[in-house]
Amino acid sequence: MEYTTVNYVSKKPKLNNPILIEGLPGIGNVGKLAVEHLIEETKAKKFAEIYSKDFPPQVFINTDGTVKLVNNEFYYIKSKKNERDIVLLTGDYQGLSSQGQYELVEKILDICEELNIKELFTLGGYGLGHEIENPKVLCATTDKSLVKVMKKYGAVFKKNEPGGGIVGASGLLLGIGKIRGFQGTCFMGETPGYLVDPKSAKAVLKILMKVTNLKVGLSALEKKAKEIEHIAHQLREIEGMSKEKTEELKYIG
């Protein structure tokens, strides 16, 4: 096992001008929720796993009692004729250290090159620290020409936001990808950041679907969003917290 290892679990798929859509764990788990939703709705097929010695030394336990080493996983969707095929990436963790993050992203880009992927979409959350009724979707890209395109689709570019840039795989995939010749766009759904946020994931998917012509139902996400809203409501009541005070919850979920 290398520091970062790719393990193909089925034959490498033959794809038509494919794009990558990445959603790994992060603030509000926005990206992960979005990509997992796409996998479920489209019945995407898993074809590869990535293991890293920079992931926690941990297995999860499947519902049938068997173990699964923590990893990242690649899925693909064959699209209708003349549409671009889609590769999806999600997983249990991002790398724990800086070096691990860089190595992981380089390995992901290696696989993208093997699959002839030239364009990347990375999904994440943009933590506000307060409640938000209608989350906007902030955007950053590798190329100026993409900025124009994404603005047309309703993505928001705010000067100096996110002020801290983009940390983790969603940022690195664009940053290193740009140097290696990829085009890429990061969509960041506004989120309080306290709890997992299906509402923000839905906002991100809506714009992504417009950009990619992919179509999936969103009702499952809407249902989850209602459940989370219910939990948030209960937490506020239990704690006797006003909306303003819920900031203390920001590390839950």
Added chain:
Amino acid sequence: MEYTTVNYVSKKPKLNNPILIEGLPGIGNVGKLAVEHLIEETKAKKFAEIYSKDFPPQVFINTDGTVKLVNNEFYYIKSKKNERDIVLLTGDYQGLSSQGQYELVEKILDICEELNIKELFTLGGYGLGHEIENPKVLCATTDKSLVKVMKKYGAVFKKNEPGGGIVGASGLLLGIGKIRGFQGTCFMGETPGYLVDPKSAKAVLKILMKVTNLKVGLSALEKKAKEIEHIAHQLREIEGMSKEKTEELKYIG
């Protein structure tokens, strides 16, 4: 000295269809107690040591005044005819970092391959954070077929437990082992997790003995369990703690 180094202290043993039983330090020291008990009761023979640059930079001092570099150690038991031989693994530490844990487990599996071991048993504790009269033994395996087998022997499979999966060598040995073609089972004895827990180790050994046909007396463990119960009792009295409050002790031992 490599990052992880194996040092054979005697000739590599010739073993009959051997299994590995691992018990390294962890919550309640359940696994380590269990394997050390097996070593003492069966007078198992040490044949190899593993050193790692990811262990603490430390020596322990033997009772004769000499030093010993911290390590992990392999022992073997030659079983009666037609029974499978047993390799035991215990040690002073697990790796300190993620990478160190992965490297260590890969080295252990390398040795297992050299010894023609195909099946792994890993032992640990499952921390409850409260006292428990009769600890159950939770279980997870590499294969669905093993789930059935272990249920027959009384091992407990609870959906979504342990919720955090299995962290450390006991988990990784199954997780990486599964990818490398090993079969494996992890037994986790329920334990408060405050103190070392010979009672939980005994529960783990009882089921392990049924599964492996190995037979050893358990009175030494029972004696240790009584001593620990006595210490726990004193701690509760000194601190004027009710049973419920002993949770604050959970980092002792």
Added chain:
Amino acid sequence: MEYTTVNYVSKKPKLNNPILIEGLPGIGNVGKLAVEHLIEETKAKKFAEIYSKDFPPQVFINTDGTVKLVNNEFYYIKSKKNERDIVLLTGDYQGLSSQGQYELVEKILDICEELNIKELFTLGGYGLGHEIENPKVLCATTDKSLVKVMKKYGAVFKKNEPGGGIVGASGLLLGIGKIRGFQGTCFMGETPGYLVDPKSAKAVLKILMKVTNLKVGLSALEKKAKEIEHIAHQLREIEGMSKEKTEELKYIG
């Protein structure tokens, strides 16, 4: 991408007996402010970037909405005839770990060798923890002969100061540089260390300009210094703090 990678963005410049001037982030951001000021005033040209897996896994977002992987950057200034050319180094981060810092500095020195640079100037701050009207510029060098020279230019050598030596790239460039045969001088501007400190950067540049014969206006730095002084004043008022109490601000900026 190597652990530390150099990426030339234009042809390697041909330079006349060049010197390096380094200013990376640090206490009061004195060195970074000084070198960024030189870049702006002289319209220095960027010719290379350094990436490191020990930098944070992060991109920043340019004002046009595109991303930029965090890095260090090299610029050069062609001087008038018979003057030495100048290479400038600044960046977003220093390495996060000891090893990363050493690797980064070795890579910088590799580039210096390629460019035939033999003399290094490293710029930084010297944190006092209290306000200072007229910051002095402390100095340390690779060679005894340079001590004499720098004293003439007004640099201050205080026995046993800085007591903790020089931590980070400004120190390592001289420390490793000395072993590799470079000459070098570190200028450390006194600074409270609470906020970014353009006043201290100006003091450092004044002496650096005398030593190198480089001439740039300082009014932009003076303007920034006034803005910072205004902010510091406001902070003291808001917090009802006397000058003595502002020490608690020392981690801002």
Added chain:
Amino acid sequence: MEYTTVNYVSKKPKLNNPILIEGLPGIGNVGKLAVEHLIEETKAKKFAEIYSKDFPPQVFINTDGTVKLVNNEFYYIKSKKNERDIVLLTGDYQGLSSQGQYELVEKILDICEELNIKELFTLGGYGLGHEIENPKVLCATTDKSLVKVMKKYGAVFKKNEPGGGIVGASGLLLGIGKIRGFQGTCFMGETPGYLVDPKSAKAVLKILMKVTNLKVGLSALEKKAKEIEHIAHQLREIEGMSKEKTEELKYIG
């Protein structure tokens, strides 16, 4: 520069059956004080330096204003005829990480092999957490035969002490050294551990001198011990602390 680099500053000395005496920074700085005292009293000659990327990224500033990269240093003493020559090791730091410590110790042992050193003496402190009038010198060795020898010279072997074994270079040199075929002895002077402790260093040197036949005056250490005793006294007065309460000072020095 390798991860750990040796730099000979003079020709490798030709030594007669030499021993190593190591004293690096640690609790009470006992080992470092002892070896630095030997270097001063015997006018030992420096012949090599070790640099490590696991040391802090730091230079110290010499009294003449020049910088010095933090390191470890080797010195030697040519003894009178028929006596064994002596190699001394001290330095600014130990490695910061486990791996760095292991690498450093392996490099030190490489040099020992090159110099034909077969026996190691490592010096350190044994922290008591309370004042001690007459510090004893605890001992641990690589070989049972050495235990007997050292007991004759007055070294103390206490069962299960130090309970935590020996952490750092003094322990690792014996632990790894034993595996690589060296003989070795560690002398640990009892020390409160609050401040640097020349009194404990003196106790360690007294037994070391008996064992090695090396003879040096101890008055300089005695003078330092008085100064420290004076400082400790003042600290107790200022803080209005009784002897018992000085434990809170344990992280000073």
